[in-house]
Amino acid sequence: MTQSVIDEIRAAAARHPAQPALVADQTAGRPRRVSYAELVDLFDACAKRLSGEGVAPGDRCGLQARQGAPFIELALGVLAAGACLVPIPDETRGAALEALVRRARLHHLLREDEAGGFERQSFPQALPVDGAGDAHFRALGPAYLRFTSGTTSRRKGVVLGHAAVLARLAAANRGLAIGPGDRVLWLLPLAHHFVVSILLYLSRGAAVLLPASPLARSALELGQRAGATVLYASPYHHQLLAKDGSELSLPELRLAVSTAEGLRAELAGRFLARFGQPLVQALGIIEVGLPVANLCAAAAKPTALGRPLPDYQVWLRGEDGQPLPGPGSPERTGEICIRGPGLLDAYLEPWLPADRVLEAGSFRSGDQGYFDAEGDLFLVGRRAARINLAGMKFFGEEVEAVLDAHPDVRASRVFAREHAHLGEIPVAEVVPADPAHPPERGALLAHCRAHLPAWQVPRALDFVPSLPRTATGKLRRSGEAE
Numbered sequence: 150m151t152q153s154v155i156d157e158i159r160a161a162a163a164r165h166p167a168q169p170a171l172v173a174d175q176t177a178g179r180p181r182r183v184s185y186a187e188l189v190d191l192f193d194a195c196a197k198r199l200s201g202e203g204v205a206p207g208d209r210c211g212l213q214a215r216q217g218a219p220f221i222e223l224a225l226g227v228l229a230a231g232a233c234l235v236p237i238p239d240e241t242r243g244a245a246l247e248a249l250v251r252r253a254r255l256h257h258l259l260r261e262d263e264a265g266g267f268e269r270q271s272f273p274q275a276l277p278v279d280g281a282g283d284a285h286f287r288a289l290g291p292a293y294l295r296f297t298s299g300t301t302s303r304r305k306g307v308v309l310g311h312a313a314v315l316a317r318l319a320a321a322n323r324g325l326a327i328g329p330g331d332r333v334l335w336l337l338p339l340a341h342h343f344v345v346s347i348l349l350y351l352s353r354g355a356a357v358l359l360p361a362s363p364l365a366r367s368a369l370e371l372g373q374r375a376g377a378t379v380l381y382a383s384p385y386h387h388q389l390l391a392k393d394g395s396e397l398s399l400p401e402l403r404l405a406v407s408t409a410e411g412l413r414a415e416l417a418g419r420f421l422a423r424f425g426q427p428l429v430q431a432l433g434i435i436e437v438g439l440p441v442a443n444l445c446a447a448a449a450k451p452t453a454l455g456r457p458l459p460d461y462q463v464w465l466r467g468e469d470g471q472p473l474p475g476p477g478s479p480e481r482t483g484e485i486c487i488r489g490p491g492l493l494d495a496y497l498e499p500w501l502p503a504d505r506v507l508e509a510g511s512f513r514s515g516d517q518g519y520f521d522a523e524g525d526l527f528l529v530g531r532r533a534a535r536i537n538l539a540g541m542k543f544f545g546e547e548v549e550a551v552l553d554a555h556p557d558v559r560a561s562r563v564f565a566r567e568h569a570h571l572g573e574i575p576v577a578e579v580v581p582a583d584p585a586h587p588p589e590r591g592a593l594l595a596h597c598r599a600h601l602p603a604w605q606v607p608r609a610l611d612f613v614p615s616l617p618r619t620a621t622g623k624l625r626r627s628g629e630a631e
Contacts, residue, residue: 188225334381390424430452441457465518549562579593
């Protein structure tokens, strides 16, 4: 049978059966602690029931469960049964859920019940995905299927086999060094972040700390009480933590990872001042894993993505398709391309095996970046978000960073609008910090002129109540529906 991450979790449990695997704060009452031995018993019982009810190896099995320990236990049960886990956000309902069931061509859907168990729904008429009766799909040893966030295009289903999962976990941990002594404070949504995170921690014998709420006080109370050594969250969560005015701290914290969206220097500075630990920005890509992390220069260069982890090659593709030589700059960028272990095995719809997705073994990320003289990678923006004004190219993210720094702005989105003479011009949508008293347009534009070249200043600026975002909180840059 194919080696899987479940085998590694069993091995961790054999070494430390009584050690906590999950520590989950409840909304009321005492925390629930699940040892490694108990976790194995729980997911084995789930796998036994699934197999008895006809869930076969390689079946696509959707999972809907609330944030917390039951999600992890059920997800591991799906994997232990040999099925392909398809995590579905708990809030997906009605027509949206029906559409996802069709797109993923699910064989089964598990939904958590009130007791923490599950109900199963089967779809015996599920169509194959690969034009070969699912033979090619099952030959991959599929373990995980997740749809991309869809920031700039239609969401794509990414298929990972068991071998790919193991390879990317090993590669990531050569940088993160997660071990049995770690206690990981977890704040991200489990339906969107699971492989190079929860599976990594459990396969290395660490404890996963699950607060009852992702809000700062709940997270810090559990983190301090349980002695959190690692924090894995997004800038949104780090902002809440840095603003917390209590005396709660994380004195044993050794690593604080920031992912899901770009990290701003101002937030990194406030987090460092509050907790005495720099935020390590990391580049996580569902098709790739965790190829880059700012483990060497987080304090000095907080906005850098950092350097490639040892097992990965990262290079920049120029406009001519050739590697971009030497260090670059925000004005001289290339598309970030990545080679290494654990890359995707296929896209689901339309079916595209990896050899038809990768170019010479490299994954083209669609992100534009540059390396500085020390070899640290910086992200500039999405290629799809690039604006070309009369031959002068820049990214909407550059302008958003300036707008968002204004005290009267909560958030902004900058994009290109076609222009008869200039090609494209930048326009901005702004969410005021106080909707009842939005800032003057003239003041915002003067702020932009003070911090940006003239061609990057928005030619139009509209106030909006909110901005469209993906399920993981990323700013949506496409008008295309999911």
